Amino acid sequence: EVQLVESGGGLVQPGGSLRLSCAASGFTFKNYAMTWVRQTPGKGLEWVSSIDESGGLTYYADSVKGRFTISRDNSENTLYLQMNSLRAEDTALYYCANAPAYWGQGTLVTVSS
């Protein structure tokens, strides 16, 4: 059974940083591209970033480019999202996904003073 378990969310002040992790199991992690998607009540679902199987290719939404970094550790079956210079508008539930089929339960990030 595919499992994706996100962690690392929490409350952070504007300008602060967080690192999200996603522990993957139930599939051969190193063979799949991985993705982060976020969701807010106001803006719905928003694709954030994707990374290819090896970690050599990364893609970012314009809204996070230059502030967020996606990475992966294929030896640990873990996906990461380093989030810097956080803004109030980054407040969201962040999902890790082996898209299109498998999504984690999400981790909540709140950016507020």
Next chain:
Amino acid sequence: DIVMTQTPLSLSVTPGQPASISCKSSQSLLYSDGKTYLYWYLQKAGQPPQLLIYEASNRFSGVPDRFSGSGSGTDFTLKLSRVEAEDVGLYYCMQRLQPPWTFGQGTKVEIK
């Protein structure tokens, strides 16, 4: 960016009756490999989106056959042949032809 437009934004359906949701993309989702990169999801309350249909018309594993997807190019439809109480939630279309992947606004389906 490819814009995804869903209609209607809400739908109230009597159990056992059919329902359909439209999704239009601002450019064709047909890729040179012959696949159409359009997906349909259902998000139930408190849960992540669950995949219903991939590549416009293929039902994902375990999805009941009352769900079907159709369409090509820029116009797509999700059909429920007979709505059941467990089908309530938010339905989204998504394109992943090219980054940024984009989603429709969502269609809220409720039972009358």
